[in-house]
Amino acid sequence: MPATRPENARPPVFDRIRTALPGWAGGVLTGLQGVVLSYLVVLAPALAAVAGAPSLDGSAAVDWSGSATIATDLWLLGHGVPLVAGDSTVSLIPLGLPIASAAILAAVARRFAVKTWASWGLSVATFAAGAALIGWLGAADGMRAGSATRAAIVCALIAAPAVAAGIWRAYGARLRVLDRVPDFVRAGLRLGLGTVALVVAAAAAVGGAWAVLGMDRIALIASDLHMDPLGAGALALGETLYVPTMVCWMVAWLVGPGFVVGTGSLYAPDTLTVDALPSVPLLGALPSGSGGWWVWAPLGIVAIAALCRALLFRRIGLDWESAKAGGVAIAAVALGLVTLAALSRGSVGPGRLADVGAEVVPVTLIGTALVAAGYGAVWGTLAGWRAVRARWTRDDAPAPAVTEPAAPAR
8 A cells, every 4th residue: 555644744845835835926936946047057067167277277366257157158058049259159059958947947847836827927937037137147238138038038938838847747737728639630749749759769879879989089089178177077068968959960860961060061871071170079979980871871760650650550540530640740740850950050150160950951851751651651551451351351251151042832
């Protein structure tokens, strides 16, 4: 039997805090904690790195403001605000940071928000307002309004589903409007989103394999930087935040068109054109081979799509409703590929480094076609199998007995 809590036992501390606070206060507290904790993700390593520098170089001055500026710029970059320095612009988003912000918001909302629309709305609004404040304070003169507005919009888009997920985890929720969604739409979304998730997982696995193969290059680049331990730790954290971005690049690599890291370069299964790269250890994990068996990598997308379609064959059959569900799934896959390619594209500096990432249109069109081929292969196989089985069933059925008509009575 599960253990039960005695009636006189005190509730957990988070439950007591949530009970003592009014609903609106829990929403505000959720948004504030989301801003502070997500900002500390980048601020704490930056302060630690700059604090350890004087003990290593003999200097007595500690540039706290400089480290805070770097952390603010990185936080804003992770939430959609490009970093402009002179004539160069860095707009490539470290996707690990918005993912971390969403996870923090979901966890905090589960503890402090309540199951009301007001609590949800205040959580989102407070997080967006805090992002706008950071954008205003961290931007240069003449760019404050634009940075604050962009940070607020992006953070609201991040916070809305994250806070809703936290409230749903804490209380459970049911939106009646979802009951009006047709069954074929639900089945199609399940198939399409599941396919995108498996494609991303496969891309992460392939990227991890390339990282293992490139361990020597990564170690060589890191040793050439001659960084102190705290600085190396801060760099490692920054690189970790860009790992999800590289996973999106590997999705484009699996699809076939590949991606570029600077104008004139191309990383694809059938082509490898490498140019000079910045001295960043993480870039040592980029693919280092092409041709040969690698040209068949896009068939992995077909196999993944076929696997997802086969796993849902009981829910999505061969009738007209199932055909509409397949169309919804293909549309969901196309939208997912557009999102992944768009979010992982940007610039990391001037000149040739202004072009980094994958082309959205080729990745979307080719990837959607490969997924449709996988779905179609399973559909054709199931249809063929049913036709053959029906034929066998008819052939094996015993012939009906023929009875002679009875003789007329005399």
